[in-house]
Amino acid sequence: MDASTRVLHRYQFLAMIRKYFFPVLIFISCLKFEFESPYEDLNGIYLQWMGENHAYVRKMIFDEDKTYTLNTNRKTITCYSYIFPDSINTFSSYVSSHTIADFTVNKGFVYMATPSFGLEIINFHSQEPFLYSTLAINDSTALICLNNSCLCLLSSYRLDIVDISENHNPKKLSEYQFQNRTLWMEIDSIYAYVLTTDNTFHIIDIEDPANPILRLQYCNDTMSALSMFTINKEFVYFLKQSGSIDIYETVDATLVFQTSISAPDFITYMAICGNYGIAISSDMVFLLNLKYPTRPSICEALKLPVNWYLDYGLVNDKTIYASNDIELHFIAIREIPR
Numbered sequence: 001m002d003a004s005t006r007v008l009h010r011y012q013f014l015a016m017i018r019k020y021f022f023p024v025l026i027f028i029s030c031l032k033f034e035f036e037s038p039y040e041d042l043n044g045i046y047l048q049w050m051g052e053n054h055a056y057v058r059k060m061i062f063d064e065d066k067t068y069t070l071n072t073n074r075k076t077i078t079c080y081s082y083i084f085p086d087s088i089n090t091f092s093s094y095v096s097s098h099t100i101a102d103f104t105v106n107k108g109f110v111y112m113a114t115p116s117f118g119l120e121i122i123n124f125h126s127q128e129p130f131l132y133s134t135l136a137i138n139d140s141t142a143l144i145c146l147n148n149s150c151l152c153l154l155s156s157y158r159l160d161i162v163d164i165s166e167n168h169n170p171k172k173l174s175e176y177q178f179q180n181r182t183l184w185m186e187i188d189s190i191y192a193y194v195l196t197t198d199n200t201f202h203i204i205d206i207e208d209p210a211n212p213i214l215r216l217q218y219c220n221d222t223m224s225a226l227s228m229f230t231i232n233k234e235f236v237y238f239l240k241q242s243g244s245i246d247i248y249e250t251v252d253a254t255l256v257f258q259t260s261i262s263a264p265d266f267i268t269y270m271a272i273c274g275n276y277g278i279a280i281s282s283d284m285v286f287l288l289n290l291k292y293p294t295r296p297s298i299c300e301a302l303k304l305p306v307n308w309y310l311d312y313g314l315v316n317d318k319t320i321y322a323s324n325d326i327e328l329h330f331i332a333i334r335e336i337p338r
Contacts, residue, residue, distance in 0.1 A: 045287070046334050047301075047320070048331065048334050049302060049304060049329065049331055051330055052305075052327045052329045053084070053088060054327055055069060055078075055088065055323075056325065057070070057328045058323075059312065060314060061103070061105045063106065063107070064107065066079050066108075067079070070100055072326075075095055075096055076093055077100070077122065078090060078093040083328075091127060092127045092129050094110070094124070094129040094130075096112060098112075098117050099114060099116065100113070101114065102143045104144050105146075106146055109123060109124065109167050110124055111151055113141040113142065113143060113153055115140040115141055115142060116140075118138075119134060119135040119153060119162060120134050121133045132167055133167060133168050133169065133170055135162060137160055139155030141154070141155050142155060142182070145186065147188075147192075147209075149163065149164060150163055150209045154182050154185040157179075157180075157181060158175050158178065159176040159185070160175050161210075161212060173209050174210050176212045178194065178196055182195070182197070183195045186229065186230060186231045190205065190207045191203050191253070192212070195228075199226050201219065201236075202214060203250070218255050222246065225241040227239050228269070232274075232290065235247060235293045236249075236250060236255065237272060243262075243263065243266040243268075243281075244261065245261040245270065246259075247260065247261070249294070259294065259295070259296065261288070261297070263281065265281035265282070265284050266282070267279045269313055270288075271314045272290065275289070276288065276289075276290065277290050278315050278322075280311070280322055281310070283306045283309070284302065285301070285302050285331055286298045286300070287300040302331060306324060306327065307324075308325060308327070311323075318333045319332055
């Protein structure tokens with residue numbers, strides 16, 4: 001093959017590339033490739049870490065246009081006008097003379113469970129909150145939940161129901177005794193759900209707060225070694241000490257096992273809000289898809305740049321809050337543009 005023939009072949013080859021190869025590349029570049037994720041996609045949602053703030057949060061509650069937190073020193077309740085990763089506006093704070101085990105909020109009144117005394121009610125309507133009223137309870141009060149115009153206070157072996165229709169004059173209505181030490185409590189408008197240290201789950205009818213009635217006392221081998229639980233509508237989510245989550249449906253004050261969720265990391269805390277749930281490990285947040293409660297799944301996960309183990313979290317609107325003793329992390333639930 002002479003030189004002129006070789007040059008001709010080279011130009012023919014380049015012309016073929018321009019004609020076929022480049023259009024193919026352009027076509028491929030326009031294709032949308034989707035790679036399989038280890039978690040189920042929930043309507044095109046992903047998690048984005050927004051930053052952290054040194055708010056020292058042990059518990060957080062949203063009430064009207066304010067945010068209330070229990071400090072990790074368990075002495076201080078702080079009210080924020082707003083709280084973001086890059087800025088915090090403190091409206092007011094109250095320092096108790098007692099250790100605060102738990103608290104709840106309703107319309108500017110903070111209700112504190114103090115193990116050494118009982119119930120303390122703080123008026124937060126001004127920038128100088130003050131002790132509004134008290135009620136002594138002769139047991140170590142550990143958890144507190146609000147139910148309409150009543151409070152449920154869980155002590156070592158007892159559930160106390162207190163009328164707070166008049167915040168300046170709280171009145172004890174009734175109590176319910178447990179045979180074993182209590183561990184966790186959640187309530188809805190009709191029932192109080194209480195877990196005791198022998199892994200017995202109690203459903204107590206509190207529709208008449210002056211006359212609590214036991215509706216269910218449930219314990220079996222599948223409920224061994226429980227650490228906490230939460231409720232969402234008619235479903236109960238039990239966090240086991242193994243780190244997995246068991247889901248039961250409540251049907252006429254009975255429990256029916258549905259399924260379990262296992263995460264790739266050891267779960268230490270969980271919280272539920274509507275169709276979302278979060279499970280927290282030492283440095284990761286898992287978003288739970290609860291749209292179909294009998295077929296739940298982990299749909300997203302995010303590793304956080306923490307300086308200490310995470311041990312608390314909640315989800316509110318489209319934001320997840322996860323905290324430890326020294327930092328509060330903000331995670332946004334984002335939607336992928338379609």
